[in-house]
Amino acid sequence: MEITKIKGNTYYIKGGTNTGLYIFEDKTGLIIDPGLKGIRIKKIVEALEAENIDLKHIINTHEHNDHYGACNNFKNHFKGLEILSSIEAKMYIENPELFSKYIMGGKCNVLFNDYFRENVDDDIYIDKTIKEGFAYINNVEFQIIELPGHTPGSIGVLTKDKVIFVGDILVSDKLLRKYDFLFIYDIEKYLVSLEKLKIIDFEYLILGHGKEIISKDDTNVLIEKHKQAIQKYLNQVIDLLHEPMTLEKVLKDIINNNKLSYNYKEYHYLKSSLVSLISYLVDKDEIKHRLEDGELLYYTKRK
Known part of the structure; x- marks a missing residue:
């Protein structure tokens, strides 16, 4: 499993869901969006241990299980690990049946629920909620940006290296050409979040799904394609x-x-x-x- 450097102390690990990584000077680490549980998590743990990185923090960008599902896999391996999310995401992560109920519009059934049971650990708990503004983790400043629309609790995480992780507020150009009927909870808030993303001071953007590291200029082009x-x-x-x-x-x-x-x-x-x-x-x-x-x-x- 390759750990790819973006800039400074900011890295990411490619996957079906990309996982962000910030390595502190003391060789502890923070990951953003662990992804689904499974063999990939074992490989990530091996890659971290090969670099003597002790994982201490997880930030979940939003409340969809393909982003948070493996939280407990990491927590069971790295003692004292802290899991963070927005307060809205916390509600859904700790009560995953709520997502199924809002999608179905009532009580869910095994045809829908089995997918979630197979890919998510039971009883994931958020240790700390974060909101828009500056969060200080291990004496390093991270900017948390509320980007609701795809979900109620979606956030972006901007590192001091000017790299932003945005979860699913955007998808790659390749995915957008193939699947342009976007999964959105609130259209009005989503459009506001797209405009908000334009004015954030970052150099590189990492999507939840997609292999490319995206520049600020290319992000603005991608935003317009999403609006279209x-x-x-x-x-x-x-x-x-x-x-x-x-x-x-x-x-x-x-x-x-x-x-x-x-x-x-x-x-x-x-x-x-x-x-x-x-x-x-x-x-x-x-x-x-x-x-x-x-x-x-x-x-x-x-x-």
């Missing part, structure tokens, strides 16, 4: 709703028209994101609804 992807689907929803339509019919047309792939779990992710798009348009007074023959129908107000 959101607008693409907002426009599609508005166009479809020239005729009154149920949520499920809108989702069916979006899946088919854009050739989106899905399984049982992914269908509910797509549906959740569509609800976010519709809620955004309702709040903007772009669409209305009516109840008819046992159905909830949405339709556009535009002529």
Whole structure:
């Protein structure tokens, strides 16, 4: 397992979910987003021990299990390790069934839950919550930036080397071209977070998923592509709703028209994101609804 230097004391470890690493002068370490449990974690531990690094801290950028799932693997190996997250992320990390319930819109079932049970340790606890501002860890300053939208509790972590780890607020250009129907909890807050990211003083950005180290200029280009992807689907929803339509019919047309792939779990992710798009348009007074023959129908107000 290769530890890749970015700048100064800031490194990262590539994976399905990238893991950030900051190595302090005393050879203790902080990781950002440990990822899912499994063989990769054993390899990371071996790589850290080969460099005589004693892991002392974990920061989770947000409350999706592919980012926090391996927390206990590290905590069981490195004694005295402290796990941190935002207060919103803490609620979901310590109560993972809440995520399933909000995606499903009610009690979940084994078809959805088995995926999470297989990839996440039980009973992960957050030792300390962090909020926007400066956090001092082992006498080193880190800037915590609230970047909600993808999830309620999403944060970015900026090291003193001007390297920022942003979780899933952005995806790589390659992934965006392939999967441009973004998984977003709150469209309004997400768009505000994208604009906020533009004005942060950093040199390099590390995505949660993607192999490249991204410059500030390339980040700004990627932000615009994300905004275009959101607008693409907002426009599609508005166009479809020239005729009154149920949520499920809108989702069916979006899946088919854009050739989106899905399984049982992914269908509910797509549906959740569509609800976010519709809620955004309702709040903007772009669409209305009516109840008819046992159905909830949405339709556009535009002529």
